[in-house]
Amino acid sequence: MTNNSIAIETFNLTKNFGNLVAVNKLNLKIKSGEIFGFLGPNGAGKTTTIKLMTGLLKPTSGTVKIMGKNIQDNPIGAKKDIGLIPDEPQIYEKLTAIEFLRFIGNLFGIDKKEIEKKIKELLKLFDLTGRGEELIQSYSHGMKQKIAIAGALIHSPKVLFFDEPTVGLDPKSARIIKDILKYRAESGDCIFMSTHILEIAERICDRVGIIQNGELIAAGNMEELRKLSMEDKGNLEEIFLQLTGGDEDMDIIKSLS
Amino acid sequence: MLNLLIRNRLNIILLGYTRDEPKKKAGRIIGTLIVIIIFSLILFYSTKLISLISNKLDMELANIIFDIALDYAFAIIFIFIIFTGIATSLYILYLSKDLELLLSLPISYRTVFTYKYIEALISNSHLFFIVILPFLISYGITSKIPLAYYPLMIIIFIFTLSIPTSLGVLIGMIAARYVNPGRAREMLAVVGGLFGMLIWLSFQIIPRYVENITPELKLMGIENIKQYIIAIFDKPFLRFLPSTWGSNTLFYIHNGDYKEFIFNFILITVTSILLIFLCIVLSQRIYYSGWSSTSQAIARKVLKKGKAEELKGTGEKKYGFSFFSGVNYIIVKDFKLLFRDARRLFRIFMPVAMLIFLFFWSFSSEINKRGNINFFIPLEILLFLFFPLLISGMVNVNISGNNIGGEGLKFWILKLSPVHAKKILRTKIIFSSVLTVICGSIIMIIFYFVYKPGLSYLIFGLLLLILFSWGDSVIGTSVGTFFPVFKPSQSNKDNVSFIGGILNLVLFFLYLLFFVGIIVGMLFLANYFSYPTLVVFPVILVLELIVNLILHNVLINLSAYRLNGIEWKY
Numbered sequence: 001m002t003n004n005s006i007a008i009e010t011f012n013l014t015k016n017f018g019n020l021v022a023v024n025k026l027n028l029k030i031k032s033g034e035i036f037g038f039l040g041p042n043g044a045g046k047t048t049t050i051k052l053m054t055g056l057l058k059p060t061s062g063t064v065k066i067m068g069k070n071i072q073d074n075p076i077g078a079k080k081d082i083g084l085i086p087d088e089p090q091i092y093e094k095l096t097a098i099e100f101l102r103f104i105g106n107l108f109g110i111d112k113k114e115i116e117k118k119i120k121e122l123l124k125l126f127d128l129t130g131r132g133e134e135l136i137q138s139y140s141h142g143m144k145q146k147i148a149i150a151g152a153l154i155h156s157p158k159v160l161f162f163d164e165p166t167v168g169l170d171p172k173s174a175r176i177i178k179d180i181l182k183y184r185a186e187s188g189d190c191i192f193m194s195t196h197i198l199e200i201a202e203r204i205c206d207r208v209g210i211i212q213n214g215e216l217i218a219a220g221n222m223e224e225l226r227k228l229s230m231e232d233k234g235n236l237e238e239i240f241l242q243l244t245g246g247d248e249d250m251d252i253i254k255s256l257s
Numbered sequence: 258m259l260n261l262l263i264r265n266r267l268n269i270i271l272l273g274y275t276r277d278e279p280k281k282k283a284g285r286i287i288g289t290l291i292v293i294i295i296f297s298l299i300l301f302y303s304t305k306l307i308s309l310i311s312n313k314l315d316m317e318l319a320n321i322i323f324d325i326a327l328d329y330a331f332a333i334i335f336i337f338i339i340f341t342g343i344a345t346s347l348y349i350l351y352l353s354k355d356l357e358l359l360l361s362l363p364i365s366y367r368t369v370f371t372y373k374y375i376e377a378l379i380s381n382s383h384l385f386f387i388v389i390l391p392f393l394i395s396y397g398i399t400s401k402i403p404l405a406y407y408p409l410m411i412i413i414f415i416f417t418l419s420i421p422t423s424l425g426v427l428i429g430m431i432a433a434r435y436v437n438p439g440r441a442r443e444m445l446a447v448v449g450g451l452f453g454m455l456i457w458l459s460f461q462i463i464p465r466y467v468e469n470i471t472p473e474l475k476l477m478g479i480e481n482i483k484q485y486i487i488a489i490f491d492k493p494f495l496r497f498l499p500s501t502w503g504s505n506t507l508f509y510i511h512n513g514d515y516k517e518f519i520f521n522f523i524l525i526t527v528t529s530i531l532l533i534f535l536c537i538v539l540s541q542r543i544y545y546s547g548w549s550s551t552s553q554a555i556a557r558k559v560l561k562k563g564k565a566e567e568l569k570g571t572g573e574k575k576y577g578f579s580f581f582s583g584v585n586y587i588i589v590k591d592f593k594l595l596f597r598d599a600r601r602l603f604r605i606f607m608p609v610a611m612l613i614f615l616f617f618w619s620f621s622s623e624i625n626k627r628g629n630i631n632f633f634i635p636l637e638i639l640l641f642l643f644f645p646l647l648i649s650g651m652v653n654v655n656i657s658g659n660n661i662g663g664e665g666l667k668f669w670i671l672k673l674s675p676v677h678a679k680k681i682l683r684t685k686i687i688f689s690s691v692l693t694v695i696c697g698s699i700i701m702i703i704f705y706f707v708y709k710p711g712l713s714y715l716i717f718g719l720l721l722l723i724l725f726s727w728g729d730s731v732i733g734t735s736v737g738t739f740f741p742v743f744k745p746s747q748s749n750k751d752n753v754s755f756i757g758g759i760l761n762l763v764l765f766f767l768y769l770l771f772f773v774g775i776i777v778g779m780l781f782l783a784n785y786f787s788y789p790t791l792v793v794f795p796v797i798l799v800l801e802l803i804v805n806l807i808l809h810n811v812l813i814n815l816s817a818y819r820l821n822g823i824e825w826k827y
Contacts, residue, residue: 017826051825054673055672055673056669056672056673056824056825057824057825057826058822058824075675075821076675076676076677077675079673079674079675080675082673084669084673086669090665090666090667090669091667091670092590092594092667092670094593094594094597094598095590095593095594099590099593102586103586103587103589103590104670104674106586107586107587107670107671107674107675107676108674108675109675135597151670
């Protein structure tokens with residue numbers, strides 16, 4: 001369910017690393033309540049785009065606005081509305097899950113009672129109720145990922161960035177993530193998700209953007225993408241390969257087998 | 258296969274010099290050049306020193322000095338490696354992330370663990386190859402002994418280093434049998450540290466004890482330097498330390514006493530090989546054969562689960578509000594992380610323990626003789642004020658310099674949070690100041706009982722310590738913000754770049770000089786205008802406060818600008 005307010009807006013967003021143009025003049029407008037899938041081959045610039053949008057990287061040129069707030073000019077205001085789930089759960093392993101979530105809650109200035117309530121709910125949601133007092137270092141990769149996700153959700157952000165949201169998760173947790181994405185979008189939050197799992201993107205995203213070599217080569221809903229790729233009935237995988245040139249590798253694959 | 262694994266590792270190191278980012282490449286090249294310079298300087302000056310001792314002193318006396326110097330150098334290495342080695346060895350042989358990959362390859366497990374053992378040995382001892390090896394080379398050069406000495410010396414040196422490493426591995430592995438390995442690392446670092454400190458203490462206390470109960474030794478010493486040196490330094494327990502077998506091997510080959518050389522050489526070789534073999538077999542069994550008692554881990558989980566269930570029914574305190582709750586969540590987090598990471602704790606506090614002992618070793622017996630020296634105020638009082646600042650400042654360099662980089666790969670959490678950079682920096686400064694003040698206060702109280710300067714000096718000293726810790730934390734945190742190094746593990750590594758580390762140290766000394774300069778300058782003025790000393794104290798405190806306020810405001814603004822500019826490329 002989308003509404004008319006723009007949650008994420010980029011204007012000519014560019015990031016160079018030396019001579020390498022990681023993101024090139026990216027222009028995007030994503031509305032509140034929308035789930036936007038961001039696809040691209042490895043090294044295309046997906047994670048860099050997310051880092052630019054969340055203020056972790058400084059753009060070489062261009063701007064990013066989160067809920068109308070420029071992240072360069074008003075980082076504190078913009079960050080209050082952001083939740084990020086990185087692909088690798090780099091979190092404080094020598095804190096317990098509860099301590100970590102409490103810390104994040106405090107960082108975002110949430111009321112103490114509200115924090116405790118949220119912690120309880122999130123641990124229950126991710127099936128970690130009895131494990132909250134254990135140090136995160138004793139958790140498996142999937143459990144750490146769940147805690148990272150819980151950390152991103154604790155302050156109920158209006159814009160959620162997911163970098164490969166289901167990597168390392170068991171099927172039940174992956175399902176929970178998908179449900180969370182849908183539910184939050186229905187509640188009016190904006191979801192920006194980078195993923196390699198095209199089935200997920202096809203099933204839950206309202207719109208999809210495809211980036212290659214730092215440039216946005218296509219954006220739109222499934223129908224619009226089909227038109228762009230001239231694949232009348234193709235699924236997202238076929239459209240993606242058509243647009244990014246993945247089909248060209250078929251000869252090599254055949255020669256290997 | 259072992260050859261292949263080692264070649265691969267060497268290749269990785271080489272690629273760091275050729276293919277890494279230009280900045281990192283330059284850092285590595287500069288670092289290597291510095292190591293070469295340090296090695297060459299030690300070689301040059303130790304050759305000069307050994308020649309001087311050999312030429313100027315009586316032959317027998319020179320020999321006694323060399324014997325004792327070798328014994329002590331090797332003993333210090335032994336102690337150091339034991340108390341740093343347990344944690345490192347456990348980490349490399351049990352918890353390192355590449356073990357799973359290596360064990361999945363078609364390589365025998367023994368090869369994998371031999372390779373990991375070599376990695377642990379190098380990781381534990383590479384520093385001594387830079388610092389001690391040039392001494393041993395110059396020891397050979399000055400006496401012009403046959404070339405066979407050099408390869409033999411390297412072999413003996415490696416054997417000597419392998420024994421404490423092996424002991425560290427064995428203790429670590431045995432503990433991993435009974436303790437959850439994730440926790441064993443921390444626990445063993447504590448045990449290792451205490452063990453190391455115990456040996457260090459025995460070095461400090463026993464000579465003094467001997468000196469006190471047998472005053473005639475001292476008299477004898479004045480008449481006969483050789484006997485004096487032997488009485489002070491030649492400890493019977495040293496002979497039982499395996500490190501002494503290594504130093505004796507080198508000493509006897511140098512002196513041509515081949516009977517003793519062979520005896521000591523066999524002793525160290527056999528011990529070293531046996532321990533290495535035992536380590537490899539044991540680590541293989543612990544890791545691969547599942548000898549580690551998993552039931553322990555299960556029991557711990559059950560216990561924790563039980564505790565969590567128990568807490569469920571206790572209303573408000575369900576998640577255990579801590580003492581710090583509501584103070585500042587970033588500081589609370591930093592304290593929790595610090596006190597749960599024994600390796601980091603030891604890294605910070607061990608130098609303090611050693612510096613204190615060093616102080617007592619060098620100065621304590623001389624205290625009474627300095628009663629008449631006056632430097633505007635009695636020297637003891639100046640020392641009472643100065644030494645805690647110096648030592649706590651050394652600790653602070655290690656803490657505050659790592660304040661930002663120490664966040665490691667988790668820094669993105671703070672970077673993403675809607676907290677102003679100045680606030681983050683302020684909490685970091687408070688964190689390192691509090692730690693430094695705690696540390697400095699302990700030292701100051703110990704020194705108070707040694708010098709007995711009076712309560713007013715104690716209060717003055719503590720106030721100075723608070724101001725100094727604050728100022729030094731501001732400097733350290735700022736340098737750390739400008740030169741951070743973000744690494745996956747934050748416990749045992751420097752989280753500030755090489756240049757940042759040097760700059761931090763230089764600025765610390767400059768600040769210390771300036772800080773003490775204000776004290777001495779004001780005391781000089783008080784003396785000149787004949788004001789009572791106690792009247793000057795508030796003036797000194799106000800001046801130091803003004804300096805700190807200026808430093809704080811200037812540096813925190815610059816650092817906040819820098820912190821906002823840090824890009825998260827990890």
